[in-house]
Amino acid sequence: MFEKYAITVITCIIAIGAGIIAGNGAVYFFNKMPGKWLCDYGEEPDEELKNPTHQRIKSTPWKYCFSCLFVMAGIKLGLEDPVYAVIALIACWLLTEMAIADAKYMIVPDQLIILLAVGGIGFVPHHTAGPMSGVWGALAGLGIMVLIGFLGRLIYRKPTLGGGDIKLFGALGLCVGLDGIAAVFVMSSFISAVHLFWLAVTKRVKPREERPLIPYVAIAAVIYLVILHKMSYNIMIYLQ
16 A cells, blocks of 8 residues: 555656756747757748747746656656657647647747657557557548648648647657547547637638648547547457
8 A cells, every 4th residue: 555655655756857948948948959950941940040048938937847748748648648648748748738839829840740759659559459559540540631731722722731730640640559640630620620610710810821720620639639548448348
C-alpha cells in the first residue's frame, strides 16, 4: 500500500516538473525558433522574425496556461501509463508549436511535422487496432485532406488547404492510428464549425476569409491523445 502511494506521489511530482518545463519551453522555443521555419518556400524572414529579442508570443500569460495544461495531462497520463505519457506529451508539445505557428503566421513548419512523424514510431505498441494502424492512419489522413483540398479547389476555384495541413494529417495518422485520425477529423471539423459560426454571428470574421486550420486539429488531437485514446483501448480490449 505504501509502495503504491509512493509511486503515485513520485509520478505526480515528475509530471508537475515536466509540465512546467514543457509549458515554459513551448513559449521559449517558439520565440527562439529559426525565422526560416516560419516562412513559406522561397521566402526570407522579415525583420520581426529575424529579431532574436522579439517576443512572437508573450511569455505571460501563455507560459502559465500551457504549463497548467501540460501538468494536468502529465498527471493523468502518467498515472495510467508512464511510457505512453512520454510520447503523448511530446506529440502534444509539437502540436502546440504548430498550432501557434499556424494561428500567428499561417504556416506549419515542416521540421515539426517530421518530428511528429518520427514520434509516430513510439505509438506503434499503443495502437488499439494493431501495429499497422499507424500506416493506415497516415494513408487515411493524407487521403482525407487531399480529397478535401481537391473539392475545395473545385468549388472555390482556389486552394483551400495548405500543403502543411495535408502533411500534418499524414504525420498525425502515424501517431493516432486509423481510428484516431477519424476521431480527430470529426472533432476538429465540429470544433472549427462551432467557432467559425460564433465568429460569424459576432461579426469577427469576413466572408471567405482564410482561417488557420491547425489550432482546431491540435485541440482535437490533444483531446484524443489525453482522453479518448485510453477509452478506445479499453473498448477494444472489452470487445476482444
